Amino acid sequence: MSVMEKYEAVIGIECHVELKTESKMFCGCRNVFGAEPNTNVCPVCLALPGALPVPNAAAIEHMIRAGLAVGATIPTFSKFDRKNYFYPDMPKDYQISQFDMPITQGGVIRYWLEDGRIGECRLTRIHLEEDTGKSTHAGSTDGRIAGSTFSLVDYNRAGVPLMECVSEPEIHSAQEAVAFLESFRRTLLALGVSDVKMEEGSLRCDANVSIRPLGATELGTKAEIKNMNSFRSVQRAIESEIARQIEIVESGGRVVQETRGWDEARGVSVSMRSKEQAHDYRYFPDPDLVPLEIGAERVNALRATIPPLPIERFERYTGTYGLNVKQATQLIDNGSLAEFFDACVRVSKNPQSATNFVLGDLSRLANESGIAVSDSGVSPEHVGELIALVESKTINSKIAKDLVERMWKGDGSPKAIVEREGLAQTSDPSAIEGFVLAVIEANPGPVAEYKAGKTNVAGFLVGQIMKASKGKADPALVQSLLKAKLE
Numbered sequence: 498m499s500v501m502e503k504y505e506a507v508i509g510i511e512c513h514v515e516l517k518t519e520s521k522m523f524c525g526c527r528n529v530f531g532a533e534p535n536t537n538v539c540p541v542c543l544a545l546p547g548a549l550p551v552p553n554a555a556a557i558e559h560m561i562r563a564g565l566a567v568g569a570t571i572p573t574f575s576k577f578d579r580k581n582y583f584y585p586d587m588p589k590d591y592q593i594s595q596f597d598m599p600i601t602q603g604g605v606i607r608y609w610l611e612d613g614r615i616g617e618c619r620l621t622r623i624h625l626e627e628d629t630g631k632s633t634h635a636g637s638t639d640g641r642i643a644g645s646t647f648s649l650v651d652y653n654r655a656g657v658p659l660m661e662c663v664s665e666p667e668i669h670s671a672q673e674a675v676a677f678l679e680s681f682r683r684t685l686l687a688l689g690v691s692d693v694k695m696e697e698g699s700l701r702c703d704a705n706v707s708i709r710p711l712g713a714t715e716l717g718t719k720a721e722i723k724n725m726n727s728f729r730s731v732q733r734a735i736e737s738e739i740a741r742q743i744e745i746v747e748s749g750g751r752v753v754q755e756t757r758g759w760d761e762a763r764g765v766s767v768s769m770r771s772k773e774q775a776h777d778y779r780y781f782p783d784p785d786l787v788p789l790e791i792g793a794e795r796v797n798a799l800r801a802t803i804p805p806l807p808i809e810r811f812e813r814y815t816g817t818y819g820l821n822v823k824q825a826t827q828l829i830d831n832g833s834l835a836e837f838f839d840a841c842v843r844v845s846k847n848p849q850s851a852t853n854f855v856l857g858d859l860s861r862l863a864n865e866s867g868i869a870v871s872d873s874g875v876s877p878e879h880v881g882e883l884i885a886l887v888e889s890k891t892i893n894s895k896i897a898k899d900l901v902e903r904m905w906k907g908d909g910s911p912k913a914i915v916e917r918e919g920l921a922q923t924s925d926p927s928a929i930e931g932f933v934l935a936v937i938e939a940n941p942g943p944v945a946e947y948k949a950g951k952t953n954v955a956g957f958l959v960g961q962i963m964k965a966s967k968g969k970a971d972p973a974l975v976q977s978l979l980k981a982k983l984e
């Protein structure tokens with residue numbers, strides 16, 4: 498047993514997701530990324546005296562839909578609380594958040610791994626709060642203030658609706674942590690509640706990592722890893738942290754509770770601060786905001802707007818339809834293609850053929866043209882017709898391939914094209930025999946070679962026969978008839 502195998506890693510994920518809304522959480526300022534600093538601000542998000550917050554209904558609906566999608570319950574009553582702490586990027590000196598009565602309770606994130614296994618991790622909580630402003634400190638990578646000793650603060654982000662999601666410590670490897678995050682990200686994208694872009698900070702995540710001897714039930718001392726700016730960083734940072742803790746314990750040391758920042762360039766984490774005790778945020782209900790009351794009718798109406806979820810698609814694609822993990826993931830990560838595929842399966846009742854056309858010729862044409870399959874001239878009904886023509890052996894695969902190209906260009910129904918142009922496959926042995934005999938007569942050289950034992954020239958002769966039939970001959974029949982005539 499290697500040193501690594503003597504331990505089990507225990508990981509919990511905490512992530513913050515900026516919700517996609519027109520305006521901020523408690524005021525009418527625009528919620529957009531990348532504007533000139535301090536241009537999307539007003540008395541409410543700058544906390545000027547007398548300004549009062551008004552909750553954003555769209556953000557609350559996003560929260561409820563996200564909660565329902567992960568199987569959380571939506572309590573009838575919830576409320577906003579003030580989380581008190583001082584930091585210059587927070588103009589009010591408190592953050593409006595939710596403490597003991599969040600909008601959603603519970604929930605589970607289910608995810609899939611590269612080998613197709615499905616895992617799950619329960620959620621401790623998801624709540625709604627407002628984002629803080631953004632500080633840029635001297636000595637940071639921002640060239641404008643290099644070498645100086647002050648900080649700049651941009652309040653455009655202050656007050657942007659923010660979802661905080663905390664998982665239970667039920668993840669045991671870096672791969673599972675990334676799969677968990679990917680699944681959550683895909684779910685939020687499918688719901689349309691966030692852009693979830695790590696590079697723009699609309700998805701930010703931290704990981705709590707500890708180790709314990711394999712088989713132990715008590716949790717070890719954890720370190721919190723911050724500053725991971727891609728899923729690749731998450732993977733590397735967690736792997737490196739597990740190895741660091743094992744090394745400490747193996748050499749007789751003790752892991753200390755601390756916050757560590759991940760340095761992507763150097764591939765190491767660095768201690769930021771020790772965290773011996775919990776902060777005292779002196780939470781209390783925000784007196785400026787009345788509690789939220791959300792009725793069952795409203796919840797049911799929102800439940801009806803939830804689209805097929807990525808994990809449900811994954812189970813259907815790999816389980817019921819027999820797709821492999823790569824094919825299923827490829828479809829799921831292209832929402833409009835997955836919808837197109839689902840429609841093709843509904844029409845054709847043939848998932849395997851639908852997969853071949855959608856991920857094969859149609860995706861190739863989409864890549865070549867830069868036009869999405871769903872925006873092309875091809876409809877799921879036409880794909881269904883094409884599959885039926887192949888299934889009934891009315892056309893062979895060569896004609897099918899040509900038809901896909903023509904459907905892409907907007908030629909319409911493949912069934913109509915086949916009827917109009919007489920493209921139906923020739924399965925009549927006497928007609929095919931005529932083509933075979935003609936080709937044998939026209940190619941005495943290759944025929945002699947074949948008879949002398951060079952049987953690979955058969956491919957050439959089959960090609961000639963297919964050509965003579967204008968591609969319509971049944972290729973299997975051509976091969977068997979040719980073989981019979983030559984031997």
Ligand SMILES: [Zn+2]
Nearest residue numbers: 524526539542
């Ligand atoms: Zn504002």
